[in-house]
Amino acid sequence: MGEQFNTPRRAGSELLAAITALRDVDRTSLSNEQALELLCDIETAARIVAAISVASVIDVSDRGIPDEAGAGTVKKLLMQTLRLSHAEAGARVAAAKSLGSWHALDGSPREPELPHTAIALADGAISADHARRIAQEMKRIPALTPIAERQAAEEILSDFARTSIPDDIPKVGAEIRAHLDPDGTLTDDHDRQRMRGITIGRQRADGMSPITGEITPTLRALLDPLVAKHARPGMNNPDDPGAPGIVNGNTVIGDTTTNRDALAAAARRDRRSAAQRTHDALLAILHPDNTGQHWGTHRGVPVSTILTMNVADVEKAAGVATTATGGTVPMSEALELAQTSRPFLAVFDHAGAPLHFGLTKRFATREQRMALIATLRGCSRPGCDAPASLCATHHVRDYAKDGPTDITNETLACDACHALIHDGPGGWKTVAMDQHSQYPGRTAWIAPAHIDPTATPKINHRHHAAELLTHALNRIHDRRERERQRHQKRIHRHHPPRITVGSEDNPARIGDISLDTC
Template sequence: MDGEFSAAVDRLVATVGELQTLSIDELSHPQVVAELNRIKQAVWAVPAVEHRLTARLVDEADPHELGATSLKDVLANHLRITHKDAKQRLTDATQLGPRHTILGERVRTELSHTAAALAGGLIGPGHVEVIQTFVKKLPVWVSFARRDDYERDLVAQALLLRPDQFQKLADTLLAYIDQDGTEPDHRTQQRRRSLKVGRQQADGVSRIDGWIDPETRAYLDVVFAKHAAPGANLPHDDAHTGHDDRSTEQRHHDAVRRVLRDTVTSGSLGQVAGVPATIVATTTVTELERAAGWAHTGGGNRIPIRDLIRMAAHSRRYLAVFDDHTEEILYLGRARRNATVAQRLALFARDRGCTHPGCTVPFYWTQAHHTDDYSTGGQTNIDKLTLACQPANLLIEDTGWTTERPGNGRTQWIPPQDHDTGQPRTNNYFHPHRHLTDHTPDGDRNADDEPG
């Protein structure tokens, strides 16, 4: 490439290459920090040059001549950047690059104070982003002259502050300018509210994502103030040391966990799925004695045995599935229609979730179902009960399906003859080990029983 500009770029590239090879061993630590600051200033100034180049493309270039349908595609493809970054470069060039009229006359840059500070390497991309967002959020009634004053004042503060500090100042100034703010749109807030809990990963953790409304945020602020302060609400493993090395996000997590635990163990939630609204879990005696491995919860997920035992210190109900439920009467005959709490817990330990083939609904969202129809003489005995979700229960009532529990102890769902396509009769979703232990060709119907 020819020309003075290209020659200057060549020198820039060569200088960077030289800096990469020069020795830095003779520099003292204060000198290292000083050189980092000088390099930062140069790096911060480079985008101002890019804005000039991009602004020229915006004013003059035909993207089709450059092999693309838009300038955004030109930048993304030729610079190997994302379309999002390309769009931001075009925005920056429009706001911070040189501007011209249709006749080619130079006019004032939209964010002139910001552009000048950036060209001098006095502020960086983080500061620029804060100013751009501030200007965008200014109320429409703010005059152009006043907007210019606000931008100039913000740039002066940006010279002194880190971007995170500068963001707080800009937010405060914006709130002062528009003290009433935009009228809260309750319907929009309620439409946007969401909380998504992802699938549990192999290590047991789950990802949460979503939006909370102002009321929920207010509750969380109180929870964080009470339980998320450094040194407060330390996890069990760190409580004896008194040291708190948790990040802010980890303290927030532990605060929410504390409130959820206190709520669940308070007993104020009533019942869910016919048992006290608390955590129920099932596991093998061997894993319980070893205090290792995983327990299966009524929510269809897993929890480490070590955690389950520790949680039991707050509420014996956590181990109700293993502790004392056999002392309650499980065989009630025709004395009552609804299953008892003890029977519900026993059903959880045995079935874990809905027994309809292919169903993945866990225990908390199931009902106790009579395999022999109660209305025609079925009894509320543990060997005549099974777990079923509401749609599966309705399937029995409305379509002629029937259920039975033969000698192998697994609930079978029998379709009416005209619906029978040879589909599975039993559900192994909550008992995946059966796929390894069942060796008969028709294993789901005839395999021997094994512990649940």
């Protein structure tokens, strides 16, 4: 046992020693690949430690240590002993409740509330953030949902999390709830109105005020396009007297494309965070000099709420409408907004591709851009979550290479991803998927050789929750099929099939499979 962790205390000491040694490693001697491998190993280890921490929190609770220490609750004990914040201590207790194996009154262990998620965390395949998002989605599933369906939902989410980022989990969760509750009896408008609210906290001595709350889908849909325009880098920057916008009296708030050079120069000077830009955008929107008719255009489309509705959902007055900023609005509220809107009719084929708008000029029309918004919903580069409101129209086959300004040759790309497309070393390429592919007409991106040596065209599924769910289900199906085949091989290896030839009334059997003899 000399080299083994023969006691928990020894194990903890060995862990601290290993981490301390790793801290002192000379990283300058590592290659780029080794540095990346080390980063991945550290992350995996941190995730496994998080799973061990869950078990430790449960052990502390079972022993009654919080009462002995005078803390009263596990949460207060963690705050006092580990010097955690109120929020972090609460998060760890919540993780223990959903991922830990607690004990019944008779001392027998109980399975975790989220067993598949607990296994994935213990494997180091997902992070604590993944687990929190999964727990949040599971809480939104109706209590009357059958146990088997709840278990299946948790398995899908945990399996999906193994290969995706936490930000995409709510999308798959929403798609699962739509399948579990196709009639829309989940959170209704009454619940949303009950939860709505914005709290502006007490003004501090420094003059600042905290703000928290939850806003309804309708308010979000109305605010998003305004913020998308006024919070662009370079817009409404109070630290830049020459910035376009309202806050400095530079009321250049119409079509920003007519001030492209000025905005680009201001964006290069902009050092604000995204949160600071949002603050300054709201200040501009609420400024007395600003009124609705002066909001102008954003990327060629009037600054307005763009809603995309499915005809079947409109007929049923159920489901949701999607916005250009990636949000959703309940159909009942969307129809109310549509009563005073200027409608734009976009018709799509069976594959979801918009109608052809053939033009010879370089820049896409407003109608083409709105069709792309309705179809793609956001940046088309795989992994990017930028909504349509932050994207430019991109020629799949470059305009300089005789690429037409047709809807079939256009896609959406955010500014950062758009800059990755070039013919030089490290440049990305875009191609249109042909009619025989799984996603005909969609734009696929080809990563440079140092990222993907196989140059495999890939589609972005992040703006299409149904596709994310389908991929998660396919992975689970493939895994179960492999497990079934391995199980069959084990059975045949330990119990070779016995062949018995029978009569017409007593057919032959091979294992559990019945065969009629000739």
